[in-house]
Each structure stands twice: as C-alpha cells, then as structure tokens.
Amino acid sequence: MPAVEMHAVSKSYARRGRRPQQALDSLDLVVESGGVHGFLGPNGSGKTTTIRVLLGLIRPDAGDVRLLDRPVPDGLPQVIGSVGALVETPLFFPGFSGRRNLRLLAETAGVPRTRVEEVLETVDLQDRADDRFKGYSLGMKQRLGIAAALLKSPRLLILDEPSNGLDPAGIRDVRELIRRLGNDGSTTVLLSSHLLAEIEQVADQVSIMARGRCIASGPVHEVLSGRSSGDVRVRVPDRAAAAAVLAAAGFTVTPTADVLVVSGVPAPGEITRVLAQHGHYLEELTPVAADLESAFLALTAEPA
C-alpha cells in the first residue's frame, strides 16, 4: 500500500489582475511505504503546495489524493494520528516553553506525556525544553518542530526542509535520524529538500518536481543512471595501445592521467568486446553517471 498517492492533482492560485498561478499541474505522485522518499524541486515548483494538499490545508481544484490509503481530505481524520509533519518553519506559541508546546499538542492528540520526554531526548532538547520558544535559535526551533512531528510515532513523516537553520552537526544528526527512521521498516519519510546532497545521502527513492508536475520518480540510483552522461571510464594496463584500438573502432577517446574516458558509448559492452579481441583486458569499466545535481538541473531546466 503506497503511503501517498496523488493522481492528476491540479491547483491554481488566483492573483489579482493577473492570470491564476498554476501551482500543481495534473500532478501524479506515488510514495511507496517504507524508506525515505526524497522530494526535490526548485523554488516554486509546487513541493510545499503538494505537502499542504496532502495535509488537507489546501483544497485541490481537481484530482485524487490518498494518504495511508484514505482519501484526502475526507478520510484524513482517520489517519492523521499516524502522520507527523513539519512544514516550512515550525509553528509554536512563542511565549510557551518547548516542553509546554509539545505537551499541549500531545494533549490534543491523546499522546501520553512520557512521549514528550522521549522526543525531546530524540532531538537533544531536554536541557532547553523549559526555555521559551521565542528564545530558541533557528536550529533549536527546527529540532522542536521535528520533535513535534515525531510525537505521534508516525507511520508517515513529512518533513519540509528539516535542515533549515541547523549547524553542520545538527544537519548530520537530522540526516542520521531520518536514515534511522527510514530503515526501521515502519516509518515512511517524505523528505522535501533543496539540498541535493541530503537527498542523495538519505533517500531511497526520489521524485523531482518542476512547474507543478512530477517529472521523474524512482530509486535514486535509477534516476541518476537514467541521466547518465554517456561517458565510460576505462582502465587498462596499456593505455596508449588500448586508446589506439578504440579509436580505430570508431570510439572517441580522451586519455587522462590514469584512465581513458570513452565518450558517446551506447553500449559499454562493445568496449569490452573490441579490447578483448585485441588482447587488452579491462581493469575497470565504469559508466560515468551524472551526479544528482546535474540530473536535477537537467530535469528541471525551463523548456526553451
């Protein structure tokens, strides 16, 4: 059962004196249960609108939305107790302490108070839990937001830019936490982030948004290999001779200090065959894949 299903979801915002802004354009998105699902897209691509639609904060103009197999918004009350969310900046009473803010939320959901202490410990905020929220640093606010999202022991955890404002150690801790949650087998994490490295490090699956549509989705490595550069790195004992053989066979070869880079290769196996026929045996044959950033930029580039 997918944790999230969205089919043909559209949403536009009215703008005074201008054409409506199309935030979501027949969006199809499926997030399978378990693991960490990265949600990438440039600013204005519709990521946050998508999350708000999932949480019932925004009503779509068209399309079907299901969360944990329940229709949104009508079925949301039946599953909201299993959904934790941190959307953009954490929203708390500035005059209340972190602990009091969490306790009030726990009371709302019927979560025992002991869980408040557990999540405060999870995000390392026990020592500052009695300080007022307005006195927190951006990173502490973000950690409290994550703690609130974890209060319900959620089956689906939706995190929108959770690393915002965190110092490097905090970012590392959040990534470890997300990774752990993704690995526990019972939690699905939908991680929206503009930090490509973050998605690359922690996500199993990725969906890339652009102009209100999901333009690529799947396992991170598949999305990457689907955007392969077409170059292949070749390591052989006799580079000069191998380069000559490959050039004679019609390949474009660029020697580097320790490898040969063969460009425009439709099938890397052809290189193996040509070199073996001439008595050159491979030490390495590696497709040069684009990194996520390249893939992301290529996928989300504005059409000409």
Next chain:
Amino acid sequence: MSAVRTAAPPPAPAGRFGGLLRAEAHRFVARRFIQVLLLLAALGWVTATVIGLTQFASTTPERLAAAQQQLQEEVELSNEFREQCLASTDVPADAAPDEFCGPPVTAADLDLDWYLDPAPFSLASAGTAGAVAFGAAGAVLAFLVGATFVGAEWSSRSMVALLFWETRRPRVLGAKTAVVAVASAVLGVVAHGAWLATAGLWQVVAGDGAALPDGFWSELLATGGRGVLLTTLIGLLGFGLTNLVRNTGAALGVGFVYFAVLETAVRAVRPAWQPWLLTDNAAALVLPDGLTLYTGFDPVTGVSTEYLLGNLQAGVFLAVVAAVVLTVGTVLFTRRDLH
C-alpha cells in the same frame, strides 16, 4: 540525537474532542497576555474599591445633626425666595402663584445625603447600578480576552499547526469557541462577585446602615445573571470578529470604528436605527427594565418617539449577532486554503 521508538502502530485517528478541549483550556490559561489583562483588571478593581472607601463615610450622630441643620437652613432659604417671588409684581396675571413660584419647600423634598460630605454608601440604591457597571466592565474585558486568544493563534500560526493534529476544522474552532464561552461566563461571574465584595466592604465600612428594600437581592441576582450573559456574548463576539479578520489589532480597529464612528453617526443621523446598535442592546440587556431610547422628535408637535428595548429582545439580538459572526468565521475557516 538518540534512538527513536520504532513500533509500527496501525493508522491512528485524530484525538478525541475532550483532549482538544483540555488542550485549548490549558492554552487559554497559559496565555501571558490574557494573564496580564486579568491582572490589570484585578488591579483596577482593587484601586476602585480603595478609592470608594475614601469617597464614602458612614454617618455619626454629629454628622447627621450637622446635615439636618444644613437641610433645614436650605428649606428656610428656599421658602424665603418663594415668599419674595409671590410678593413680586412679576407674576403673570394668568398664572397661579404656586405654578409660577412653586409649592412650599419641605424637608421631605430634600435628601439628607446631599448634605453629608462624604456621603455614606447606600447598597440599597447603588447595588443594581454597580452590578450593571461591573457587568459592562466584564464585557469589555471578555471582548479583549476573546479577541486576543484567537488573534494570538493566527499571529503565531499555531492555528495551522493544530490542523496537523485535528484536521476537522469546525472541531478546532468549536473547542476554542467553547473555551472562550466558558471563560467569558466565568469572567462575568467573577465580575459580579467582585462587585458584591466591593459593595459589601463599602457597606460595612462606610454604609448608610439602611435596611434593604424587598426584592433587592432578587433584582441584583437577575441583573448579575444578565450581566454574565452579556459577558459571554461579548466574549464570543470578540473571538468571532478576530477570527474573521485573523488579527487582534485589526479586530480592535474594526471595533473602534464601529463604536466611535458608526454608532455615533447612526445616533446623529438615523436615531430610529438605535434599537439595532450593539451598545444600546448591551445596555438594554443588563439594565433591570431595559433601555428606553428616544428614536425621533416631531418639531411640530414637540413629541419625542420612545422605544423600549427590553431585556429579552436585546439578549436575542446580541445572541443572533454573535452566532452569525461565529458561523461566518467557521464557514470561511473551513473553506479557506491555509498557507
């Protein structure tokens, strides 16, 4: 960060309404600005009580004798003026002397309290008026409390955060409305309790010692009950108005423009519309016999048109206004996209 619990619970529904209600009550009680408002109100009450103690003094035989003598001198002086009036030639021929110069003045025409400075406090005559005043003060306080409670929710955007926990928006607003209604009613009860405490203290320390008339306590209780109703309705009105505009400052601005500009203009230009004004209805709800409004004047006949705004009519009107404002706010809140 340390390990987290990894149990996989089945899909869990939102919390029960009771939990939401308790959380709202705790949130209400913990709000600093509400605490400050209530503290200021308590300080105002103490100050008024102390000032009252300096303005009243109980009677002694010496003060009574002096006042009696002063009253007698006033009676004699008035009758001297009357005699001079009757003796003068200014009395028109077609007017009776008593009509022109007035009847003889007796001690019964003057109130002894007028010659007691400071006068004693009279629970019998001021009890109901004080209850009306404290009811009005409680209503103003309830308006501010109701407005700031939901205004803070919008300004901190914790209203949106709550929807991550309870997605049924009418429930969220319903819990807040219930808390404001109960809190406003309690505020009304406390306001009337405060008046009784003040009046009791004044009566003991600086009272006139006069016996209370028949029906005094029942009328005071009825006035207090209507005052509690007013406080509740006005608290809900403040809450509903602020929820509509989603900002405490804007709600207070709207309130100021309404009371200072719109009501003044209506009284000046369209006095016949006065029965539809909030302040007149608020006054009519609490005052023992309602409020008599002068809604028109015929310059030819010189006759004023009076309109008696009764307790029941005023209460129904205010309840309908509060219900409409709350309903519109709830409908908009349910339909709005929240960012």
